[in-house]
Amino acid sequence: MMVIMSMKDNEEKEFKATDSTFRREIASDLEENIEKFRDPVVLGEMIYRLLEERENTNRLLKTILQRLDTLEAKGMPLEQVVDEVPLLAEIDQEILDFVRGSGKVTAENVREQFNYRGKNAASSRLNRLCSKNLLFKKQVGKKVFFFPK
Numbered sequence: 001m002m003v004i005m006s007m008k009d010n011e012e013k014e015f016k017a018t019d020s021t022f023r024r025e026i027a028s029d030l031e032e033n034i035e036k037f038r039d040p041v042v043l044g045e046m047i048y049r050l051l052e053e054r055e056n057t058n059r060l061l062k063t064i065l066q067r068l069d070t071l072e073a074k075g076m077p078l079e080q081v082v083d084e085v086p087l088l089a090e091i092d093q094e095i096l097d098f099v100r101g102s103g104k105v106t107a108e109n110v111r112e113q114f115n116y117r118g119k120n121a122a123s124s125r126l127n128r129l130c131s132k133n134l135l136f137k138k139q140v141g142k143k144v145f146f147f148p149k
Contacts, residue, residue, distance in 0.1 A: 060093060088132075095125055096134055100148040107144065 036042050088096065091114070098113055099105050110122035126146045129135045135146045 059097065063097075088134075092125060092129060096129060096148070099126075099129075099135060099146055104145045104147050106146070 095110055095114065098110065102109065105126075107119040107123035107126055110116070110126060111119050114122065116122045123144075126135065126137070130137055130146070134149060136149060137144050137146045139145075
């Protein structure tokens, strides 16, 4: 029983030592980051990225509002509207925006734009968007083109 108590004491001492070491590491990381935030280039980069994200969000909201306006014009009840508006993963929404911006794309275009290793993943995403009735596709020779609806 004495052995067990001494092991617990050792474990507590190790934890306390690790705890203070951990706090010192966090403090030093915070000090480094505070120094980085004093650099105007870092602040400018952060603001630029925030503005890009805000523009993307505004674009998504605009698309949602346009769809809601279209559905309201058709006189659909709200419950039916919620069921008809598909919820998309972020990457699917980005791909959809890319297709809309480009007018037409192939799986190879999507693979290049979104850094997929192969065309299969890009093709799968595009086909899923077709099945949700957000895109349509047309085969021309060996290539398959995807168009926005």
